[in-house]
Amino acid sequence: MTDIKWPDHLFLVGCGNMAGQMLARWLDCGLDPARVIVLRPSGKPVAEGVRVVSDYPAALPAGTTVLLGMKPYQIADVAASLAPLCGEETRIVSILAGTPLNDLRGHFPAARALVRAMPNLPVGIGQGVTALYTDAATPDEARAAITALIAPLGLAEWMADEGQFNEVTALSGCGPAFLFRFIDALARAGEALGLPADQAARMALATVEGSASMAARASDGPGALADRVASPGGMTREGLNVLDADDRLLRLLTDTLTAARDRGEAMARGG
Ligand SMILES: NC(=O)c1ccc[n+]([C@@H]2O[C@H](COP(=O)([O-])OP(=O)(O)OC[C@H]3O[C@@H](n4cnc5c(N)ncnc54)[C@H](OP(=O)(O)O)[C@@H]3O)[C@@H](O)[C@H]2O)c1
Structure with a gap:
């Protein structure tokens, strides 16, 4: 540069x-x-x-x-x-x-x-x-x-x-905290399955880092990438089925961004 x-x-x-x-x-x-x-x-x-x-x-x-x-x-x-x-x-x-x-x-x-x-x-x-x-x-x-x-x-x-600044703040401004939570939850889920805590933490962080870099370089969007790496009947597909059931993950994140956005609007009104 x-x-x-x-x-x-x-x-x-x-x-x-x-x-x-x-x-x-x-x-x-x-x-x-x-x-x-x-x-x-x-x-x-x-x-x-x-x-x-x-x-x-x-x-x-x-x-x-x-x-x-x-x-x-x-x-x-x-x-x-x-x-x-x-x-x-x-x-x-x-x-x-x-x-x-x-x-x-x-x-x-x-x-x-x-x-x-x-x-x-x-x-x-x-x-x-x-x-x-x-x-x-x-x-x-x-x-x-x-x-x-x-x-x-x-x-x-x-x-x-400009009316979308609260939406943007909810997604990218607050986003790092949401991702930190996700990484921590991935590690703790691994620990719950019996992995040593320190190893699970290192692997969760490196998995998120590597996957984000790979998605950034890929010509397909991350939604298509997820399906591409999940063979029918395999382990990844079985896990995705849990995240995808009733749009569980999508709804959780929509609720998360909505709460953050609404708080921004309340603060702008002096709340
Ligand atoms: N943190 C985030 O993730 C984030 C993201 C997007 C936007 N923002 C925006 O960034 C701004 C700063 O947030 P922050 O988290 O960086 O706050 P911060 O760490 O508390 O920093 C505030 C800065 O303002 C200085 N300051 C205090 N009184 C002042 C005065 N009267 N005149 C001029 N400067 C004064 C402070 O001086 P000293 O260093 O001497 O104490 C400090 O350097 C906010 O408007 C926030 O909305 C923050």
């Missing part, structure tokens, strides 16, 4: 779990730390060569891309200090969950390029998923530049409908 067109300057407002993962990946991919300023109240160091400040600079240089990475409820306070520093050319990417683009436009009226992003944690190893949304006010070249910035983080998906 040597030909990435990095922003001239990157200003991170907040650098905790999520923004910290994004920055770590960008630095791994060759972003010059001298182009980065991180604002965090604790002033805690972030990475070699990255300047950390605990208060806003007097100005942001031309060509700055801002990443909003603090908690969503802090947006009004942050905007009161940050918006006066943002000009027409400032590009703003927000990872604030549940904060619609129109609210962001209200907070940063001068900036034309405003993008809402929903990353997930594996962005730190370049295997994340980031949903993106913007409106017609964002110029095409800014949209392309932000796509290029997000690309080293893994899969980037532009959404046509």
